[in-house]
Amino acid sequence: MSQPKPIRRVAIIGTGVIGASWTALFLANGLEVVATDVAPDAEAALKRFVAAAWPALQRLGLAPGATQNKLTFTAALVDAVKGADLVQENGPEKIDFKRTLYRQLDELLPADVIIASSSSGLTMSEIQSACERHPERCVIGHPFNPPHLVPLVEIVGGAKTAEDTIQRTAAFYTSLGKRTVRLNKEVPGHVANRLQAALAREVYHLVAEGVVSVADVDTALCWGPGLRWGILGQVMLNHLGGGQGGIEHFFKQFTGPMTAWWKVLGNPELTPEVQKKLIDGVHAEVGSRSVDELAAERDEVLLGLIEMRNQIGKANKAKVA
């Protein structure tokens, strides 16, 4: 692996939902950020977002030198990427858009500048095949919304991505306190979105079939398995589910019933009628709360959980040391 280039200045392309949140995270880590977007009100919206996210980031702890003043905005892509050590791309999830953009970025940027895409499900092989010079520095760095709070980043290279790029990208995100997961193979939707999609399919099926209301299926998820999944993953939970006998006993006991349920899991069609049922159910569950109020509720609890996990992580490290 070559000597890693220190990353001090990040270019953000696309400052919508994900780009704005990455911007806040990078600034909180003391980095310089130059952002670009084509939307007419993008600069003001970005600055509003960062200011609103700042108290939460302060609670989690700002890096030395972290300030919102290290953010600059330019409407010109060429200016945004000039002097950048890493590009985090958050443009629309359309393959033609990304391919055209990556071809242009590849022309503009020196070979050692990593170009990381937040893409939720496109493969890097398809995107980077548009790059004629240095496709090896292109990689997927897929965050979970909102990236300024949720630690997960999935890293996956394409057919032409260099191992060195993957390692440097992982080291960079890790240095910001992110939890990275590396995919050894490209699959549509990466890993975490596939997990969500598998669950969403059954949720929609159960509602479509009238087994349960939208509010109740959400309660079943977030007050049951969802709480545990925030602490331990599926396979570790299976280990605990087997009691003292661990996962070996779990498989002895549950292989039969679990695989029988797999055979009857649903495969719903999202017809207009099914969508209406889900939409009506959500509005009944939401009541008069606005999207902003719901997001604030989510972020408040999320922040508390992250703080608690950070404290426990530190305490465990201290015990080991």
Ligand SMILES: NC(=O)c1ccc[n+]([C@@H]2O[C@H](COP(=O)([O-])OP(=O)(O)OC[C@H]3O[C@@H](n4cnc5c(N)ncnc54)[C@H](O)[C@@H]3O)[C@@H](O)[C@H]2O)c1
């Ligand atoms: N929304 C999510 O939950 C989520 C989560 C993880 C990853 N992602 C991925 O992040 C990327 C962005 O998604 P989003 O939800 O933020 O979308 P978004 O629509 O909120 O933002 C996209 C932004 O790109 C801008 N844009 C369009 N053309 C541009 C150009 N030529 N140059 C610069 N900016 C341009 C748009 O004006 C917009 O502000 C996608 O690849 C998506 O798959 C989204």
